[in-house]
Amino acid sequence: MGFILKRLINSIFLSFGIAIVVFLLLRILPSVSFSDIYLNPRLSEEMIRRIKSAYGLDEPISIQFLNWLKEIITGNLGFSFIYRKPVINCIMESLSSTLTIGIPALVFSFGVGILIGIQSARNRGKLIDRITTSSLLVLYSIPSFWLGIILILLFSYTFRLFPPSGLHSFNFNELNFFEKIFDLLRHIFLPALTLGTPPMAAIARFTRNTMLKVLSQTYIKTAIAKGLDQKTIFYRHILPNALLPVITLFGLYLPIFFAGSIVIEEIFSIPGIGKSTVDSILQRDYPLTVGITLFVSFIVILGNLISDILYSIFDPRIRLK
Amino acid sequence: MRINHLLFFLSLITLITLASCTKEIEKNYIIIGSTIDIDSFNPYLSTSLFTQDLLDRVYLRLATEQEDYKTFTPLLAKRWEWSKDSTQITFYLRNDVYWTDGVKTTAYDVEFSFKVATSPEVAWLNAEDIIRNIEFVKALNETTLIVKYRYVYPYQLTDINDVWIIPRHIYEKVPFSEWRRNGYFDEKPVTNGPYKVARWERGQVIELIKNENYFDKNYPKIPRIFVKIVPNESNLLLQFLNGEIDVLPSIPPAVAEKYENNPNVKFIKYPFLAYEYIGWNQRNQIFADKRVRQALSYGINVDEIIKVILRGNAVRATSPFPSIFWAHNEKLKPYPYNPEKAKKLLSEAGWKDSDGDGILDKIINNKKVDFKFTLITNAENLTRKEVATAIQNDLLKLGIKMEIQVFEFNTFMRHILNRNFDAVLSGWRVATKPDLATLFHSEAIKTGHNIVSYSNPYFDKLNDSAAVLNNLSQAKILWDKVQEIIYDDQPYTFLYEPVRINGISKRIDLKTVRMNSISFLYNLHEWELK
Numbered sequence: 001m002g003f004i005l006k007r008l009i010n011s012i013f014l015s016f017g018i019a020i021v022v023f024l025l026l027r028i029l030p031s032v033s034f035s036d037i038y039l040n041p042r043l044s045e046e047m048i049r050r051i052k053s054a055y056g057l058d059e060p061i062s063i064q065f066l067n068w069l070k071e072i073i074t075g076n077l078g079f080s081f082i083y084r085k086p087v088i089n090c091i092m093e094s095l096s097s098t099l100t101i102g103i104p105a106l107v108f109s110f111g112v113g114i115l116i117g118i119q120s121a122r123n124r125g126k127l128i129d130r131i132t133t134s135s136l137l138v139l140y141s142i143p144s145f146w147l148g149i150i151l152i153l154l155f156s157y158t159f160r161l162f163p164p165s166g167l168h169s170f171n172f173n174e175l176n177f178f179e180k181i182f183d184l185l186r187h188i189f190l191p192a193l194t195l196g197t198p199p200m201a202a203i204a205r206f207t208r209n210t211m212l213k214v215l216s217q218t219y220i221k222t223a224i225a226k227g228l229d230q231k232t233i234f235y236r237h238i239l240p241n242a243l244l245p246v247i248t249l250f251g252l253y254l255p256i257f258f259a260g261s262i263v264i265e266e267i268f269s270i271p272g273i274g275k276s277t278v279d280s281i282l283q284r285d286y287p288l289t290v291g292i293t294l295f296v297s298f299i300v301i302l303g304n305l306i307s308d309i310l311y312s313i314f315d316p317r318i319r320l321k
Numbered sequence: 322m323r324i325n326h327l328l329f330f331l332s333l334i335t336l337i338t339l340a341s342c343t344k345e346i347e348k349n350y351i352i353i354g355s356t357i358d359i360d361s362f363n364p365y366l367s368t369s370l371f372t373q374d375l376l377d378r379v380y381l382r383l384a385t386e387q388e389d390y391k392t393f394t395p396l397l398a399k400r401w402e403w404s405k406d407s408t409q410i411t412f413y414l415r416n417d418v419y420w421t422d423g424v425k426t427t428a429y430d431v432e433f434s435f436k437v438a439t440s441p442e443v444a445w446l447n448a449e450d451i452i453r454n455i456e457f458v459k460a461l462n463e464t465t466l467i468v469k470y471r472y473v474y475p476y477q478l479t480d481i482n483d484v485w486i487i488p489r490h491i492y493e494k495v496p497f498s499e500w501r502r503n504g505y506f507d508e509k510p511v512t513n514g515p516y517k518v519a520r521w522e523r524g525q526v527i528e529l530i531k532n533e534n535y536f537d538k539n540y541p542k543i544p545r546i547f548v549k550i551v552p553n554e555s556n557l558l559l560q561f562l563n564g565e566i567d568v569l570p571s572i573p574p575a576v577a578e579k580y581e582n583n584p585n586v587k588f589i590k591y592p593f594l595a596y597e598y599i600g601w602n603q604r605n606q607i608f609a610d611k612r613v614r615q616a617l618s619y620g621i622n623v624d625e626i627i628k629v630i631l632r633g634n635a636v637r638a639t640s641p642f643p644s645i646f647w648a649h650n651e652k653l654k655p656y657p658y659n660p661e662k663a664k665k666l667l668s669e670a671g672w673k674d675s676d677g678d679g680i681l682d683k684i685i686n687n688k689k690v691d692f693k694f695t696l697i698t699n700a701e702n703l704t705r706k707e708v709a710t711a712i713q714n715d716l717l718k719l720g721i722k723m724e725i726q727v728f729e730f731n732t733f734m735r736h737i738l739n740r741n742f743d744a745v746l747s748g749w750r751v752a753t754k755p756d757l758a759t760l761f762h763s764e765a766i767k768t769g770h771n772i773v774s775y776s777n778p779y780f781d782k783l784n785d786s787a788a789v790l791n792n793l794s795q796a797k798i799l800w801d802k803v804q805e806i807i808y809d810d811q812p813y814t815f816l817y818e819p820v821r822i823n824g825i826s827k828r829i830d831l832k833t834v835r836m837n838s839i840s841f842l843y844n845l846h847e848w849e850l851k
Contacts, residue, residue: 050444054501082360083523084504093523149555157559164560165551166525269551271524284731 004309011301016072019294023068026286027061055081068287077294078287082279087291090276094260095295097167098272101264102257104188105196109253113200114246117207118239124212133205140201148194148267155190162189165269191268195261199253206249211242244315251307258303259296349850350545351829353842354557354566358524358550363492363506364485365437365445374840375548376485378529379512383412383431383482388837390594390753391647391793393478397426397486397513398466407473407791410481412466417536420488421517428460433489442497447483450754454480474789475796476754488513515541515846524550541846542833562586567826570841573704574634577822586824587831592645593821594838596638597705597748598813599696599712600773605743606685607694608773612670614811618656620663620719621712623816630707634822638815640804641749641757645818645838648755648797650804655815663719667692674720681720694743695724699733708816709746737772745772748819755800756788761812775812827851 052058056067071078076086083090116132123129156164163169169183214220215238223233260273273292280288359372364380367373384393384401395401398412418426435458437443438451454477456469468481488511495503510518515537516529527548531541549566551557558576561569564585577588601608601617608614627635637655642648672681672692681692696712698705709725716723723744728736736742749760758765762781765771780803787799807813823841825834830849837843 047444047446047449050441051446054442054444054498079502081501084361084366084502084507149553152556152559157563160563164556164563164565165553166549170526170528170547170549267553267556269524269553269556271522275524275552282730 004305007305007308011298011305014301015294015297018297019290022293023065023286023290024061026289027064068290071287077291080280080288080291081285082283082288083285087287090288091273091291091295094271094273094276095258097270098258098260098265098274100167100184101188101191101195101268101270101272102260104192105199106253106257108192109196109200109203110246110250112196113203114207114243116200116204118211118242120204120208121211121215121242124215133208136201136204139197140205142198144194144198144261145263145267147197148191148264151190151194152267163187164190165267167270191264191270194268195257195264199249199256203246203249203253207242207246210245211238214238214242217241240314244311247310247314248307250310251303251305254303254306255296255300259299348828349543350547351543351567351826351848351850352547352549352565353568353570354561355548355550355570356552356554356557359521359527359548361507362510362518362521363500364487365443366501366506368446374842375527375529377514377840378516378546378842378845379510379514379518379532380485380487381418381426381514382486383414383484384478386479386482386753386839388835388839388843389647390838393482401478407477408470410468410470410477412468414464414466415536416464418513419534420491420511420513421532421534422488422491422511423534424488424490424511425463426486426488426513427463428466429463430489431466431484431486432458432460433493434484434486437487437492437497438484440497443500450480451484458484472789473791475791475793479754486513516546524552526550542849543845546845561824561826564826564828567828568841569824570821572822572824574632574820574822577634577824578632584827586826589823589825589831589834589836590634590820591836592636592643592838593819594643594646594751594753595748596641596643596751596818597708597746597816598638599816600745600747600813601811602740602742602744602772603774603776603812604740605694607690607692608744610670611810612666613672614814615656616663616666616670616719617716617721618811618814619659619666620721621715621814621816622658623655624658626708626711627817630704630711631817631819634820635817636820638818640807640815641751641760641813642755642800642804643751643818646751646753646755647793648800650801650808652801653804653808656811660718667719672720679720680722691722692720693722693724695726696744696746697726697728697733697736697742698746699730700727701730705746712746738770740772740774755796757784757803757807758788761807773812775810777806777810780806780810 049058056064059067068078076088077091078087079085080087080090116136120129120132152164155162163186167184167187169175169187172180172183175183220233220237223237260275260277262274262278264270265272265274266278273296276288277292279285280292355371357369357371359367359375360369361367361372362376364373364376367376381397383396383398385396386393397414397418399415401410401412403410412428412431414426414428414431420426435451435455438445438448454471454474456471458481459467459469461467470477491511492506495505500506507521509520512518512532515532515535517532519528519530521527527550529546529548531544535541549560551560557566557569558572560566562580562583562585572588580586581588599617601614603609623637627633627637636644639653639655640650642650644651667681671683673683674681675689676682682689683692684690696709698709700706706725706727713723713725737745737747759770761771761775762769762784763771763776763778764781766774766776783799783803783806787796787803790796790799821836821841823836825831828850830851833844833847833849835844835847
């Protein structure tokens with residue numbers, strides 16, 4: 001318990017340090033809050049100054065930094081220029097959209113990935129294994145912007161099976177409970193598939209390798225020699241040992257699912273963390289950019305912590321100190 | 322193994338059910354596609370033109386600007402009278418306009434809106450002209466409004482009509498200084514136009530529905546409008562071609578050409594009050610010579626650019642006033658593509674290839690300088706990148722070496738405003754009030770938008786007198802002269818005036834649709850479905 005607490009506190013400080021660096025970097029860059037103000041050739045320096053002052057951007061950096069610290073302590077994480085509300089609220093709203101896609105994608109990539117990996121290892125060397133392994137390599141290497149558009153072209157444009165964008169239909173509020181769930185699932189399908197496929201391929205290949213490693217261990221040979229039946233060998237001896245290293249991947253992939261994907265959220269029009277990141281950078285919404293950085297770095301560190309904890313639970317040889 | 326098969330079939334069945342289970346909404350609506358979301362329902366905070374296009378469907382202005390960009394027809398104001406000396410206009414407002422919460426729209430709302438528009442705390446982007454030109458706005462009673470100007474000038478109506486009229490009883494609840502830090506106004510806005518806002522889900526959808534209390538009971542014809550936000554252009558285009566989206570603004574020429582024969586859609590093309598140009602920064606010695614700038618204009622094959630890159634969807638630009646604008650000087654003909662003449666002008670200006678390396682050079686301040694420079698442009702605009710490459714080739718034929726540098730928009734603007742560039746490829750949208758002072762007046766060299774540091778006292782004088790002339794036909798004569806000066810001096814090489822291409826579904830009765838430079842939703846309330 002003490003270990004987890006220590007790591008948690010550490011991670012908060014670490015993400016905080018990252019946020020300070022981002023904060024300073026952003027202020028050194030050209031500091032104008034809204035890109036469009038320059039589109040208007042009639043706008044004078046005086047007007048630009050007024051707008052800057054309305055957002056507190058005319059203060060010296062040290063004062064701006066102190067103001068920002070104050071916002072962090074109150075838990076607002078700052079005040080977003082473009083959404084005109086506390087950054088923490090913006091992040092929470094985007095997070096819910098990101099998770100709507102991220103959790104199904106996570107379940108899909110680990111569920112399907114592990115299943116395929118196991119099957120592939122069991123049929124090692126056979127034709128089916130070779131086909132699976134090479135297709136996995138292809139799936140792993142496909143860039144998501146391309147995969148996303150191809151899926152839309154196939155499932156939405158040609159066959160009209162799934163909606164091409166958004167998280168729900170326009171008439172969502174008029175639907176009953178079951179229709180709502182169906183509607184949501186229909187919308188989630190394509191983006192979750194796009195998001196989950198490359199990690200799924202990685203997990204499948206990884207699982208296959210760890211399975212093969214375990215299969216060659218002497219204790220498996222012992223089990224076979226003892227005359228244990230196939231099922232017991234598989235579920236008791238092979239699976240737990242083979243899946244242990246997969247836990248590491250969980251920590252590694254957590255940010256992919258929970259921190260939002262800029263590319264996929266753009267293609268499928270999902271108002272999640274990734275989309276907010278781009279918007280905040282393009283519109284020079286510094287507080288939001290810094291807030292999101294803070295949040296994402298926290299998720300990354302948290303992912304590592306979780307995989308460490310899971311490891312200690314599943315592998316009695318490892319104890320956290 | 323059997324379990325695996327079962328799982329496989331189960332998921333297949335779920336997928337099929339999912340895919341087949343939809344519930345249609347009654348088809349009395351249209352969907353407008355957009356890559357960007359709106360930024361606020363408070364018109365005084367919004368910076369995006371798209372937002373203002375939509376806000377104009379839900380808020381009424383005093384009058385409607387007509388497609389000639391100079392006359393106005395009554396809207397919220399039934400009629401208006403000018404005082405004898407023309408420094409004052411009295412507006413008589415309609416008595417039957419109500420805000421969506423049931424409160425009447427009165428002259429006091431307009432008076433309050435003027436206070437908002439000019440408030441330093443609100444810092445509205447278009448405030449400057451209003452503050453400079455209008456002395457006060459006063460409501461005499463609920464329907465009578467006086468607007469007093471500081472002096473007489475041609476665009477008095479345009480200026481007061483720029484002021485968005487917002488409900489005082491809602492907006493006075495929050496002090497001006499807190500507007501930019503308060504999301505209150507982004508909830509459902511209280512409006513008075515033909516449409517009202519039913520919902521706004523950020524990054525997803527905006528729904529406008531018919532305002533049942535709108536004063537003109539004949540409008541709007543289409544009761545429900547959705548704006549669907551899809552940031553990805555390819556996805557948006559697919560949805561448009563598939564019939565899921567009915568209106569798609571700003572389509573690239575090549576795409577429109579490719580799908581011209583699609584039976585479900587039609588492409589509407591119309592000229593736009595804008596132009597693309599290359600600005601030659603005269604702080605760079607190379608471009609300080611007028612003959613060089615003229616030579617560059619002769620040396621760029623703009624017709625070819627229009628034909629190949631824009632597929633003919635543009636008109637050659639000759640002056641800072643686009644050809645559809647009333648102040649445009651139609652006697653000016655575009656600089657023809659004439660490399661020989663360009664070479665002649667360059668050699669007159671002292672540019673020769675003395676060392677035979679294929680690049681022109683000249684002795685400036687006892688130093689041999691090659692004719693080399695960098696053209697900057699912004700990354701978001703793909704057409705500009707192609708145009709820049711075409712120009713690069715044209716100029717190389719003259720012995721001029723041009724590099725191209727592409728920046729993200731904000732960084733690009735910073736380079737421009739700091740005058741930190743040699744040449745720039747960009748575009749301006751043209752305001753309907755003709756005034757070239759912001760772009761070319763010598764007073765705008767230091768702080769304004771005279772980014773090329775162009776200075777001609779004769780131009781300054783003529784422009785200043787033209788801008789305040791009240792009689793527009795007399796002003797036109799001066800504007801013609803002003804444009805001749807610019808034409809001769811070529812501070813910019815004027816490239817082309819883009820044609821806007823919007824896609825529209827054939828579900829909509831095209832006879833009822835008007836799109837123009839003021840807005841692509843100009844008469845949305847009059848649109849009808851087939």
